[in-house]
Amino acid sequence: MISRINIQTDSDLNWHDTPGIEEVFVSRSGDKHDVEIPVCVITGREPGPTFTIMSGMHAGEYAGILAAHRIIKTINPDELLGRLIVIPVISKRAFYNRSMQLSPADEKEIHFVKPGNPKGTYSDALIDTLFQIVKSSDYLIDMHSGEMVQALYPWVPVPMIGSKEIQEATLALAKGYKVDFLEYRYEIEAIPPLCLALFEAGIINIWVEIGKNGLPSERDISAHHDGLVAALKTVGMLQGDPDRPKQKMLTGKRHQINASESGIWYPKITEGQIVEKGELLGITTDIFGNFLEEYRARTRSFVLYYWTSPAINIERKPHGYDWHSGLVSLLELEED
Ligand SMILES: [Zn+2]
Structure with missing residues (x-):
């Protein structure tokens, strides 16, 4: 019971x-x-x-x-x-x-x-x-x-x-x-x-x-x-x-990439991937599919996770939390 x-x-x-x-x-x-x-x-x-x-x-x-x-x-x-x-x-x-x-x-x-x-x-x-x-x-x-x-x-x-x-x-x-x-x-x-x-x-x-x-x-x-x-x-x-x-052990600095404009997200990476400095992470388009912006890795990084939802909304920030504009969460790897 x-x-x-x-x-x-x-x-x-x-x-x-x-x-x-x-x-x-x-x-x-x-x-x-x-x-x-x-x-x-x-x-x-x-x-x-x-x-x-x-x-x-x-x-x-x-x-x-x-x-x-x-x-x-x-x-x-x-x-x-x-x-x-x-x-x-x-x-x-x-x-x-x-x-x-x-x-x-x-x-x-x-x-x-x-x-x-x-x-x-x-x-x-x-x-x-x-x-x-x-x-x-x-x-x-x-x-x-x-x-x-x-x-x-x-x-x-x-x-x-x-x-x-x-x-x-x-x-x-x-x-x-x-x-x-x-x-x-x-x-x-x-x-x-x-x-x-x-x-x-x-x-x-x-x-x-x-x-x-x-x-x-x-x-x-x-x-x-x-x-x-x-x-x-x-x-x-x-x-x-x-x-x-x-x-x-993973060491590095966490870095989350957020969209700067609302739109539709096309990720070009996968979780667990190591991306090189400057590598393309994905692009956004407007609601008709016209190119808006591209997002690239600023250093060599490990992709911990990325958002698979195409819907990206930079306006939606309840209590300041930016989850709806998040694109990729990276761990920036130290250069060896
Ligand atoms: Zn959780």
């Missing part, structure tokens, strides 16, 4: 201590917004760390959501030490709207929303409620993919902040993913505010980018799932040696 817990204040959530699986909706009725988050809590046979796995922050990134289901179906509480909190879909409202990237309620990008403002907009209330659910965690992995209009090459960005011990523990969560690349991020500005807020609360956390164009392919679901299992083994919550697949 699925139960409901309503939280009103900054109260701790109390989960069952007996081994087993609980499925609950944690809801909060605000002055303006009602939010409700599905939570599966798997309590293991022995005490141990608390680990949160979450997905569906961006509602069209489906591979992570289905990997969360696989975790719920396959983790046996009798084989688990500690507690696993699985949130398959952070915003049901965005998910059932088939929204992309921005919240359908207030057009906020919730990766950039910090907890602490439950009386703000819908996204503020949602993130604060999410924080109440996860705040007792020692570890957290947030699963992302390319959105429905985003062709993305799988990689794991690793926030390298805090003490050496924290950095090592953070990196250890990423080491079990079957991705070609890890990207170390040392600069605070390169880390989403929600991720930083989790670190401030003492939660070792990473977010993972596996999957493209919203497609929940078996390969991407497995890569998410197997990486999670490796992370649970790494922190001792599951028995066995964690996978340590071959990975390379």
